[in-house]
Amino acid sequence: MGEFGLIKHLTENFELKNPSTIKGVGDDAAILDYKDKQVLVTTDLLLEGVHFDLTYVPLKHLGYKSAIVNFSDICAMNGYPKQITVSLGVSKRFSVEDMEELYAGILLACEAYGVDLVGGDTSASMTGLTISITCIGEGEKGKIVKRSTAKDTDLICVSGDLGAAYMGLLLLEREKRVFNGKDGVQPDFAGKEYIIERQLRPQARMDIVEKLARINVVPTSMMDISDGLSSELLHICDQSGVGCRIYEERIPIDYLTATMAEEFNMNLTTVALNGGEDYELLFTVPLSMNDVFQNLPGIKVIGHITDASLGARIITRDGQEMTLKAQGWNSLSE
């Protein structure tokens, strides 16, 4: 049906929802309008075999997740995602139906978060699938939160729980190996849906951004946890010129994550510190808000910011101090 026909076909179910979207797909550029808000832009390039493996990630989930990780970057600035562009490089291995699946996932994500698809292109590729997504969002002037503004004595907070997405990934990889080549045999994920969901269908924590706005809190710094808590916390410390102390016992971990870590013979804290792709929010707030944040459901205070000279450390359950390292989830699997 040709490139233009394909884009038209794939994007026809996407309705424009945001008043800031003046014109979407179909011209040289999209037209957006932001009055007294500031505009946020983030972009991601996903390559088959590097960022995703289609043998255990269905295309619809891939589309969904590709959009979500970009929404998450906007939320991590204390903003709201509003528009995305999607560009695809597609090899002959993929059919129009495959692309429909991918877009169905993107559509699901867009509908769940009220985001408009406003552009992109689709072209042939020599090998594999390439997905490039750019997300545009808005934030209130003066309330956009950077990584570089954490202050000594601030509390360090984390939303949700950590390590589950990584355990989900390991489980998917194991089942892939076990069932590789055995036709008709289906992997069994019964009772383990939570960690699989966390890997395949992550959420962008826009609800946390909304919750913070409701209680009138602007974090002093914020990031989303895509590469693992250690790595992200070190980014905040580095860019803010501060140190930190976090407490092993306070890191929020789901029961199923703990069970799976045991099954895989892995240290649970290592998993929670370095397992990535949870897309939870890591943020800091002034110490004076301690009372509020100690009792906020879904948010855990895991430590505090220190002077840079004190380094970035974790206090273990037995009271020892260890230096935080940015292993990232890639190195974990080596």
Place this chain on the structure above:
Amino acid sequence: MGEFGLIKHLTENFELKNPSTIKGVGDDAAILDYKDKQVLVTTDLLLEGVHFDLTYVPLKHLGYKSAIVNFSDICAMNGYPKQITVSLGVSKRFSVEDMEELYAGILLACEAYGVDLVGGDTSASMTGLTISITCIGEGEKGKIVKRSTAKDTDLICVSGDLGAAYMGLLLLEREKRVFNGKDGVQPDFAGKEYIIERQLRPQARMDIVEKLARINVVPTSMMDISDGLSSELLHICDQSGVGCRIYEERIPIDYLTATMAEEFNMNLTTVALNGGEDYELLFTVPLSMNDVFQNLPGIKVIGHITDASLGARIITRDGQEMTLKAQGWNSLSE
């Protein structure tokens, strides 16, 4: 040096120039601020072996051109490019020096057009080079120009000249074939620099956008010519619900383009209608501006818009009417 080190290294020469750029590279998202302007967004995905061939395109030129084609899309909306994000997928075949070359080209383009680099990422790829660029620009409210608003009797105008970039491509391809495998033998482009430049170092016609603003003209519709005049004109007719008449003798063609078309045994008008990548602007203005546009240097009136029922036609030098077809430049080379 790791992904973060590499991005930092590659982007350190890029200084922020635009007041609308609040925060560039280094956080989850860039922060932009547009007051009474509208925001324009365009995106492009370029794949090695599909959109470019590194055997005759130096990486620096590739970087330059990748940025320019996005700037051109913003200009085609009667806007000004202001920020770009650049994401790269890079296989092991490429060195850090290669990436520096690519970014040197992007930097050249950014400096020439006053554009800020505000984000992106770099990741390993399995094969080849993938470049994804998103450009953000601004336009004055009420003066942004779409493809869908051409009116019956409007004049059809084209900037610069057409077909040169395509002739440059054919020349580069011929020389590649001729000299393939012969070490030390250099292709000879003497006297043919113009068409090579048009292919490797195209311009975004921001100067035309500025010129139109100076004489207080807002086109009724506009596009940039990336796929060839025929194809783009048919887009305008289709989306505006109109027809057109253009005149073969009025299509602006450079002397060298004509010489090369003869050398390649190609019909010159076919080349000018379907050879793409000139990145000139195609636009329409009200008939009442005829006197102004007949005498504007660098802009040629090539025909007029008609009622849809009259179709999209070209009047040949001998007075015949022929239907315009959207061959695009890809089909030309088959």
